[in-house]
Amino acid sequence: GAVVSQHPSWVICKSGTSVKIECRSLDFQATTMFWYRQFPKQSLMLMATSNEGSKATYEQGVEKDKFLINHASLTLSTLTVTSAHPEDSSFYICSARVGLEINEQFFGPGTRLTVL
Amino acid sequence: GQNIDQPTEMTATEGAIVQINCTYQTSGFNGLFWYQQHAGEAPTFLSYNVLDGLEEKGRFSSFLSRSKGYSYLLLKELQMKDSASYLCAVSDSNYQLIWGAGTKLIIKP
Numbered sequence: 001g002a003v004v005s006q007h008p009s010w011v012i013c014k015s016g017t018s019v020k021i022e023c024r025s026l027d028f029q030a031t032t033m034f035w036y037r038q039f040p041k042q043s044l045m046l047m048a049t050s051n052e053g054s055k056a057t058y059e060q061g062v063e064k065d066k067f068l069i070n071h072a073s074l075t076l077s078t079l080t081v082t083s084a085h086p087e088d089s090s091f092y093i094c095s096a097r098v099g100l101e102i103n104e105q106f107f108g109p110g111t112r113l114t115v116l
Numbered sequence: 117g118q119n120i121d122q123p124t125e126m127t128a129t130e131g132a133i134v135q136i137n138c139t140y141q142t143s144g145f146n147g148l149f150w151y152q153q154h155a156g157e158a159p160t161f162l163s164y165n166v167l168d169g170l171e172e173k174g175r176f177s178s179f180l181s182r183s184k185g186y187s188y189l190l191l192k193e194l195q196m197k198d199s200a201s202y203l204c205a206v207s208d209s210n211y212q213l214i215w216g217a218g219t220k221l222i223i224k225p
């Protein structure tokens with residue numbers, strides 16, 4: 001099946017610093033990538049949808065200047081959490097979809113971010 | 117608005133059968149997914165239904181009724197490793213996944 005990787009798996013950073021998370025589709029080209037956030041004991045919350053070569057579409061309530069998304073190629077999307085604060089500590093998961101009308105999303109293993 | 121409802125938590129016994137229900141109201145429908153998620157891990161795909169009826173895959177089966185906006189995931193011969201959260205998600209008219217809050221399944225010996 002399709003494989004999606006994320007790097008790093010976990011990261012601890014100081015408040016005020018920026019953190020970059022990479023999401024790669026290893027054996028397929030992803031037209032669309034999604035970024036989710038999941039707080040403990042809660043479901044996935046879609047943050048943004050990213051199509052290769054265009055600006056990401058952010059969900060309501062997600063600050064686009066704080067969560068910078070770059071989808072520069074068909075196999076790589078990055079999420080940068082700028083000026084991270086403790087409340088940004090969460091599990092960040094990316095997923096990738098092959099085509100616009102293809103349903104299945106393939107998930108990365110997630111990145112656990114802890115902001116001190 | 118769009119809404120996915122599923123029970124918050126269920127408990128079952130090892131070796132038994134459990135059914136996890138999901139009801140949905142969405143703008144458009146392009147299929148319903150069930151995912152399994154163990155604590156601290158990303159979701160993994162279990163099943164996909166786009167037509168009415170039952171899809172069976174080993175110990176897991178998933179049922180869909182589009183007219184009722186209803187699906188269930190049936191797990192047979194429960195094993196301790198089945199303890200996880202089970203997420204119901206519907207693909208809407210824009211092929212965007214709308215997620216339920218998940219059902220935490222606790223398996224007891």
